[in-house]
Amino acid sequence: MAIKRYKITVVGAGMTGANTALMLAQNELGNVVLLDIPQLENPTKGKALDMLEAGPVIRFDSQILGTANYDDAADSDIVIITAGVARKPGMSRDDLVNTNAGIIKSVCENIKRVAPESIVIILSNPVDAMTYVAYHALGFPKNRVIGQSGVLDTARYCTFIAQELNVSFEDVRGVVLGGHGDDMVPLVRYSSVGGIPIETLIPADRIKAIVERTRHGGGEIVELLGNGSAYYAPAASLVQMTEAILKDKKRILPVIAYLEGEYGYSNVFMGVPTLLGAGGIEKVFELDLTSEEKAALDKSAESVRNVTAVVNV
Numbered sequence: 001m002a003i004k005r006y007k008i009t010v011v012g013a014g015m016t017g018a019n020t021a022l023m024l025a026q027n028e029l030g031n032v033v034l035l036d037i038p039q040l041e042n043p044t045k046g047k048a049l050d051m052l053e054a055g056p057v058i059r060f061d062s063q064i065l066g067t068a069n070y071d072d073a074a075d076s077d078i079v080i081i082t083a084g085v086a087r088k089p090g091m092s093r094d095d096l097v098n099t100n101a102g103i104i105k106s107v108c109e110n111i112k113r114v115a116p117e118s119i120v121i122i123l124s125n126p127v128d129a130m131t132y133v134a135y136h137a138l139g140f141p142k143n144r145v146i147g148q149s150g151v152l153d154t155a156r157y158c159t160f161i162a163q164e165l166n167v168s169f170e171d172v173r174g175v176v177l178g179g180h181g182d183d184m185v186p187l188v189r190y191s192s193v194g195g196i197p198i199e200t201l202i203p204a205d206r207i208k209a210i211v212e213r214t215r216h217g218g219g220e221i222v223e224l225l226g227n228g229s230a231y232y233a234p235a236a237s238l239v240q241m242t243e244a245i246l247k248d249k250k251r252i253l254p255v256i257a258y259l260e261g262e263y264g265y266s267n268v269f270m271g272v273p274t275l276l277g278a279g280g281i282e283k284v285f286e287l288d289l290t291s292e293e294k295a296a297l298d299k300s301a302e303s304v305r306n307v308t309a310v311v312n313v
């Protein structure tokens with residue numbers, strides 16, 4: 001039996017891409033290719049070499065290669081796309097749609113050529129629409145085109161619940177559905193701490209505040225940073241998704257999936273709970289929603305449709 005290391009390509013060697021590459025290597029999930037535009041070839045090589053040289057100290061054996069050549073990404077098992085521009089204070093994610101759609105298309109044309117069997121995870125914003133663009137540009141089956149939003153949004157939501165109750169995040173469970181925008185839907189009724197529903201532990205007005213803070217979690221970081229958006233928690237989220245796939249863990253994680261009738265939506269990519277394993281998205285779970293929750297999800301889906309309608313695929 002031939003045992004091989006997985007190959008993971010990260011396209012975009014900026015803040016999210018570089019942190020993702022390092023975390024992938026630290027977790028020894030495979031060998032990592034970090035790829036950016038030709039004008040940034042040397043800085044990309046420099047970042048990769050710098051990370052590699054951390055290996056003997058942190059103790060990881062993964063290879064990390066910096067490049068601007070797609071041939072180096074050939075036959076990747078997973079491709080993570082972080083290429084594109086990030087927003088600045090005062091901007092919405094949707095303001096990035098036209099610039100990033102062009103970048104995603106050109107990246108995906110290359111990925112389709114060099115890594116036709118890969119599973120592709122998209123981070124670039126507005127991510128629901130960019131996942132739709134990638135799906136069309138790649139022509140891959142829907143289970144192999146996945147967007148990252150729900151793992152990050154749920155991590156923020158769970159962080160705020162743990163802080164509120166002064167308990168370990170390890171015991172907090174929650175799920176955030178919908179688009180990666182200000183009307184995403186943290187599902188309070190499906191949130192618990194050590195199995196105890198949060199509605200019995202946290203007063204309603206505080207839960208409302210946590211939901212609102214979660215919805216604006218990305219914007220909160222953008223305002224604080226002043227020149228760019230979050231990268232540590234987004235990178236960690238990408239790594240969790242990659243691990244679920246490469247180790248065939250069958251994790252149940254909210255990710256951006258192509259919907260064909262689930263929750264009553266079709267021809268749209270949006271955040272829903274899924275089963276993530278070696279096949280990528282192996283299943284979409286449809287939760288029972290109250291009419292209020294469904295109305296909130298409809299509003300979020302409408303926002304996703306509006307921004308997706310702007311792009312030509």
Ligand SMILES: NC(=O)C1=CN([C@@H]2O[C@H](COP(=O)(O)OP(=O)(O)OC[C@H]3O[C@@H](n4cnc5c(N)ncnc54)[C@H](O)[C@@H]3O)[C@@H](O)[C@H]2O)C=CC1
Pocket residue numbers: 011012013014015016017035036037040082083084085086087096100103106107122123124125126127148149152180228229230231234
């Ligand atoms: N879905 C999510 O949860 C999150 C999405 N994001 C999004 O991820 C994207 C990246 O964010 P950052 O890494 O902070 O930005 P950044 O500006 O630090 O890095 C972006 C990198 O993409 C590269 N790039 C641009 N065009 C390219 C191309 N055609 N091919 C290869 N590389 C290319 C740039 O040269 C740059 O190095 C942004 O669109 C941001 O909004 C960021 C955090 C969370």
Ligand SMILES: O=C([O-])CC(=O)C(=O)O
Pocket residue numbers: 086087093125152180217218219221222229230234
């Ligand atoms: O807010 C942004 O622009 C970046 C992002 O998607 C997030 O951190 O959730």
